Amino acid sequence: MDSADAADTVVVADGLTKRYGDRTAVRGIDIQVRRGEFLGFLGPNGAGKSSTLRMVACVSPRTEGRLSVFGMDPDRHGPAIRARIGVVPQQDNLDTELSVSENLRVYARCFGIRRREVRRKIAELLEFAALTDRAGAEVETLSGGMRRRLTIARALVNDPELVLLDEPTTGLDPQARHLLWDRLLGLKRAGVTLVLTTHYMDEVERLCDRVIIIDQGRIIEQGTPPELIGRHAPPEVVELRYPPDRQAIAAEKLAGLCERVEVLPERLLLFVHHSEQALSEIYRSGLPPESSLVRRSTLEDVFLHLTGRSLDD
Amino acid sequence: MILEWQAVHGIRNWRGALVGGLVIPLVTLAAIGFGLGAVVPHGAVGDSSYLRFVAPAVLATAAFQYAVAESTEPVMAGFKWQRTYEGVAVTPVTPRQMVIGQLLWTAAQIAASGALVALVMVACDAMEPLPALLALVFSTVGALAFAAPVMAFSAMVRDGSAFTALNRMIILPMTLVAGTYFPISQLPTAARGLAMATPLWHTVELCRDGGTGGPTSGAIAVHLAVLALWAAIGLAATFRLFRRRLTF
Ligand SMILES: Nc1ncnc2c1ncn2[C@@H]1O[C@H](COP(=O)(O)OP(=O)(O)OP(=O)(O)O)[C@@H](O)[C@H]1O
Ligand SMILES: [Mg+2]
Numbered sequence: 001m002d003s004a005d006a007a008d009t010v011v012v013a014d015g016l017t018k019r020y021g022d023r024t025a026v027r028g029i030d031i032q033v034r035r036g037e038f039l040g041f042l043g044p045n046g047a048g049k050s051s052t053l054r055m056v057a058c059v060s061p062r063t064e065g066r067l068s069v070f071g072m073d074p075d076r077h078g079p080a081i082r083a084r085i086g087v088v089p090q091q092d093n094l095d096t097e098l099s100v101s102e103n104l105r106v107y108a109r110c111f112g113i114r115r116r117e118v119r120r121k122i123a124e125l126l127e128f129a130a131l132t133d134r135a136g137a138e139v140e141t142l143s144g145g146m147r148r149r150l151t152i153a154r155a156l157v158n159d160p161e162l163v164l165l166d167e168p169t170t171g172l173d174p175q176a177r178h179l180l181w182d183r184l185l186g187l188k189r190a191g192v193t194l195v196l197t198t199h200y201m202d203e204v205e206r207l208c209d210r211v212i213i214i215d216q217g218r219i220i221e222q223g224t225p226p227e228l229i230g231r232h233a234p235p236e237v238v239e240l241r242y243p244p245d246r247q248a249i250a251a252e253k254l255a256g257l258c259e260r261v262e263v264l265p266e267r268l269l270l271f272v273h274h275s276e277q278a279l280s281e282i283y284r285s286g287l288p289p290e291s292s293l294v295r296r297s298t299l300e301d302v303f304l305h306l307t308g309r310s311l312d313d
Numbered sequence: 314m315i316l317e318w319q320a321v322h323g324i325r326n327w328r329g330a331l332v333g334g335l336v337i338p339l340v341t342l343a344a345i346g347f348g349l350g351a352v353v354p355h356g357a358v359g360d361s362s363y364l365r366f367v368a369p370a371v372l373a374t375a376a377f378q379y380a381v382a383e384s385t386e387p388v389m390a391g392f393k394w395q396r397t398y399e400g401v402a403v404t405p406v407t408p409r410q411m412v413i414g415q416l417l418w419t420a421a422q423i424a425a426s427g428a429l430v431a432l433v434m435v436a437c438d439a440m441e442p443l444p445a446l447l448a449l450v451f452s453t454v455g456a457l458a459f460a461a462p463v464m465a466f467s468a469m470v471r472d473g474s475a476f477t478a479l480n481r482m483i484i485l486p487m488t489l490v491a492g493t494y495f496p497i498s499q500l501p502t503a504a505r506g507l508a509m510a511t512p513l514w515h516t517v518e519l520c521r522d523g524g525t526g527g528p529t530s531g532a533i534a535v536h537l538a539v540l541a542l543w544a545a546i547g548l549a550a551t552f553r554l555f556r557r558r559l560t561f
Contacts, residue, residue: 087403094400
């Protein structure tokens with residue numbers, strides 16, 4: 001890679017691999033994250049999202065492959081890289097015996113931020129997390145969602161150029177989620193590079209420029225959310241419910257009316273181009289469903305199609 | 314930075330720290346030094362009074378207990394109960410710096426509480442001022458040397474019940490027999506060897522030497538060397554274990 005590329009690319013991974021003992025969590029993935037980009041990782045439980053993020057955060061040494069962050073090697077320049085990254089871990093690790101603002105203060109000091117600067121920063125981050133009126137409260141007394149907000153605010157204490165968010169919105173109420181989305185988009189506007197993992201597809205559709213779907217440690221698909229939907233799912237979905245004894249027959253008969261049928265225990269999903277037309281054909285075919293629902297196809301449909309619906313490991 | 318983190322903790326918990334660091338050693342001194350001292354005939358433990366014999370050991374023992382308290386549960390909390398170490402691991406602070414920060418903070422607390430204990434001891438004529446000062450320094454150094462291996466132990470074990478075992482099977486017996494309340498010459502030979510391997514015995518000897526102006530600088534050097542060995546092994550193990558548990 002030439003130097004112009006290097007300046008634009010914050011993270012480069014080639015054949016990145018992580019093994020824990022004889023279990024392989026990440027199997028040779030290639031990633032490039034451009035400066036200012038908002039990248040989303042999707043994948044079922046155990047796919048290797050957190051492992052990947054932890055390697056990029058320079059807290060987990062890679063087993064194999066090449067990795068460079070800000071053009072530096074995590075094995076050799078860990079502290080220098082970590083100084084420029086903000087990390088929101090999947091599990092909160094706040095000091096619950098300290099107050100909200102003390103948590104921010106000690107963390108800021110870990111980054112060597114000067115005391116005077118720290119005071120200003122704390123006020124700003126409390127505002128960010130909407131926790132100003134709880135500044136003096138012990139973390140022990142905060143609700144789960146408040147802790148999550150504090151963890152996210154804490155990750156910004158060093159004005160990071162790259163922010164890694166591992167399921168940041170798990171446990172947040174809708175208000176807090178929307179607030180966070182706006183804050184994250186604000187960071188993006190300010191030029192910060194963001195990498196997020198989540199199980200909420202709407203979050204990815206709303207925030208991310210690009211999505212990488214991983215399963216069992218491998219990248220199985222990537223692109224912008226609209227690209228992925230266009231590639232893997234016809235635009236509309238008709239969801240139908242039938243009594244159990246008639247579902248199989250219906251599935252067979254209706255298959256001809258649509259691009260793809262997915263048979264779930266209680267529902268049939270018909271992927272179609274024109275739902276109105278499909279629906280009237282369904283009623284004409286003499287197989288009226290108990291109920292029907294028409295919607296646009298989403299990233300979630302793509303995700304489930306690509307990674308399978310069962311909970312296998 | 315870690316030092317500051319710990320300090321914020323310390324300031325919040327000063328009442329608990331005061332009880333552990335001051336009240337317990339002074340009660341021990343009163344019970345053992347004055348109480349037991351009253352029934353121990355003069356000359357039984359060398360040519361000093363029993364109170365003066367036991368005072369430096371109480372100081373050293375208190376320092377060790379403080380070191381153990383600071384190097385067990387807080388370490389487990391950092392790794393497991395609160396995972397605060399994981400939080401620090403993503404900052405520029407390295408695992409090695411975390412260990413050093415934690416040990417320095419432990420040392421500062423031991424020195425501070427030890428200073429208060431020593432003051433009271435001087436006030437009730439259990440120690441002379443200058444030897445008390447020396448004993449304060451030696452007990453802090455010795456306790457720190459012991460904190461390192463205890464920290465390694467805490468980083469190695471996976472749950473808190475191990476600390477109960479540590480206290481019952483190692484700390485308590487060591488506190489009783491390492492030349493603290495009676496000279497180790499009273500012990501059977503095998504036990505004497507064991508007692509002489511403990512860092513506490515070396516620390517107690519150092520604290521007492523300062524107090525009686527007895528043995529030579531050679532003996533002092535040997536005691537310090539043994540403590541340095543404990544510290545070095547403990548520190549090396551702690552560094553390794555911290556790195557292994559924080560960067561997996
Ligand atoms: N410290 C560890 N030791 C051993 N195996 C691990 C460790 N951490 C993760 N794994 C394994 O690595 C695989 C990937 O885990 P990882 O946490 O990266 O998944 P994930 O995509 O973040 O999943 P989730 O959505 O559940 O958070 C899993 O099979 C997991 O069991
Ligand atoms: Mg995860």
